[in-house]
Amino acid sequence: MRFLLLILLLVFLQTSFLQVFFKPGFLAPDLVLIALLSKAYLAGREAVLWAFLGGTFLDVMTDTLGLNIALQTLTVYIFVLLNEKVFFRTWFTYLLGTGISFLLKKVLSLLLMRMKFYFSISVSSIILALLVELLIASLVYFAYLKRKE
Numbered sequence: 001m002r003f004l005l006l007i008l009l010l011v012f013l014q015t016s017f018l019q020v021f022f023k024p025g026f027l028a029p030d031l032v033l034i035a036l037l038s039k040a041y042l043a044g045r046e047a048v049l050w051a052f053l054g055g056t057f058l059d060v061m062t063d064t065l066g067l068n069i070a071l072q073t074l075t076v077y078i079f080v081l082l083n084e085k086v087f088f089r090t091w092f093t094y095l096l097g098t099g100i101s102f103l104l105k106k107v108l109s110l111l112l113m114r115m116k117f118y119f120s121i122s123v124s125s126i127i128l129a130l131l132v133e134l135l136i137a138s139l140v141y142f143a144y145l146k147r148k149e
Helices: 002-021 031-043 046-062 067-086 091-116 123-148
Strands: none
Touching: 002 031, 002 046, 031 046, 031 067, 031 091, 031 123, 046 067, 067 091, 091 123
């Protein structure tokens, strides 16, 4: 129940508050994905269901039917597979897995949005967005996940 409330709060922050600071909305830090990857790191495959639920909430709030459901679920599932099959559980592999997940979601969302709208995005803004997300994810790891392992 607490995680559901956290997801709802993060969806609200991501869809309303962060949109003020980041003009192209999909370059804002994906707080919901950071929470879902943290859940996946601790709980494993259970987080895929949470990703579906979090993507549903994001789709309802942003009016992008199915986009967030598909991208959140896919990236969390790939993160779970990387952590179960490939990586050992350390801070470096957590950040590497989250970096791969963030990059995958950014690239896929940019490609899908590019098919529908015309806009220009610089590579430096994408790199900056990924670095901000990795910074937030590392803070979450060292402040919360390291104690829960």
